[in-house]
Amino acid sequence: MFITLEGVDGAGKSSHLDWLEDWFKARGREVRMTREPGGTPIGEQLRELVLHQAMHPETEALIMFAARREHVEQVIRPALDAGAVVISDRFTDASFAYQCGGRGLPEARLAVLEAWVHADLQPDLTLLFDLPPEIAAQRLANARAPDRFEREQVDFHARVRAAYLRRATQFPRRIQVIDGSREIADVRRQLADILEQVA
Secondary structure (H helix, E strand, O other), rough: OOEEEEEOOOOHHHHHHHHHHHHHHHOOEEEEEEEEEOOOOOHHHHHHHHHHHHOOOOHHHHHHHHHHHHHHHHHHHHHHHHEEEEEEOOHHHHHHHHHHHOOOOHHHHHHHHHHHHHHHOOOOOOEEEEOOHHHHHHHOOOOOOOOOOOOOOOOHHHHHHHHHEEEEEHOOOOEEEEEEOHHHHHHHHHHHHHHHHHH
């Protein structure tokens, strides 16, 4: 099973990664945790570039998919073939949200890259943590030194959020929207209900 977590920066998805891993391990499943951009040695180097170096939006998208190609071939596909549950902090929905929604690139252009890089691989389940960007920004304030995306203005993050929610309407069976403004215990009860139906 391939599960991805998505959402604007500060929506709270990372707070649940360890919990998700423990949920599956408690049921005897092998779990591989990973992230994007990153997940491989090359991917981690590309992550540093894309998070901290100014670049053209198309360059940004190409780097994301270059890192994703390595990620799919070196990490995701081998783990799935071995029968593991793969949980990734972000995947291609993030590109459509950030590079299309946030940066304004045409979706058709990224669809070509998606078909090239992983035409036959899609997540079985995507957990989309939704939160108004104003609240997300408050959560991120003083949390750590912000990266290039986190430094963007609220209107950028509003476009990212809108793009995520459009994806959720396009793929309602795969993408489950989680209200990231609720208490952690409430969110985890919803997550458990979702996982019980698909695991």
